[in-house]
Amino acid sequence: MLDNLTLYEHLPEKQFQHLSAQFAREPAYRYIGLKLRDLRRGFCATVTTVSNDLHHHRGAVQGGIIAMIADATAGYTALASLDVEAMYDDMATIEFKTSFFRPGAAKELICVSNLVHGGNRTLFCAAKIYLDEIGDNQLCADATLTFSRLRSRA
Numbered sequence: 001m002l003d004n005l006t007l008y009e010h011l012p013e014k015q016f017q018h019l020s021a022q023f024a025r026e027p028a029y030r031y032i033g034l035k036l037r038d039l040r041r042g043f044c045a046t047v048t049t050v051s052n053d054l055h056h057h058r059g060a061v062q063g064g065i066i067a068m069i070a071d072a073t074a075g076y077t078a079l080a081s082l083d084v085e086a087m088y089d090d091m092a093t094i095e096f097k098t099s100f101f102r103p104g105a106a107k108e109l110i111c112v113s114n115l116v117h118g119g120n121r122t123l124f125c126a127a128k129i130y131l132d133e134i135g136d137n138q139l140c141a142d143a144t145l146t147f148s149r150l151r152s153r154a
């Protein structure tokens with residue numbers, strides 16, 4: 001999906017299984033058809049098959065849905081940035097900004113996200129949403145997002 005994927009380490013199997021199973025169960029993601037494509041340490045990629053139900057009146061994907069895709073993908077980037085010992089901690093989005101460059105007119109929306117900075121309590125991520133394939137001419141939206149780590153009480 002990306003040329004420089006080797007920059008990102010694979011997660012330990014049990015952390016990968018836990019996060020990918022949780023992603024697959026997320027009700028809101030299932031509702032819009034958002035699927036996980038890759039999950040590594042500090043990196044996540046997703047794909048959403050666009051149905052007409054996601055469209056606004058001009059026939060492209062509604063902006064809030066695009067922002068949701070960025071939030072979901074970056075949220076899992078943040079979760080996948082944690083050490084395996086902390087794999088049951090969670091994240092809460094506390095802020096994000098999304099810039100829209102092109103209408104979301106596509107069969108698929110591909111989102112790739114990476115960790116920009118991970119502190120003990122606050123994690124900063126970036127996300128890009130592409131139309132159908134990854135490439136500068138296909139860039140639909142760009143987001144920056146901030147997450148607060150919720151430590152597991154278990």
Ligand SMILES: CC(C)(COP(=O)(O)OP(=O)(O)OC[C@H]1O[C@@H](n2cnc3c(N)ncnc32)[C@H](O)[C@@H]1OP(=O)(O)O)[C@@H](O)C(=O)NCCC(=O)NCCSC(=O)Cc1ccccc1
Nearest residue numbers: 071072073074075076079090091092093094148149150151
């Ligand atoms: C937790 C914090 C971010 C910071 O709180 P602080 O500034 O330190 O303030 P304070 O301590 O005064 O607590 C205030 C209230 O916060 C809650 N609460 C606090 N600690 C915990 C905790 N450990 N666990 C659980 N809840 C906790 C609790 O209700 C408390 O109320 P209370 O005092 O009991 O009546 C809070 O502002 C918040 O929940 N904001 C909403 C975030 C949100 O909903 N974002 C959008 C969806 S996230 C998403 O989907 C992204 C994603 C994608 C993919 C994958 C993963 C994620």
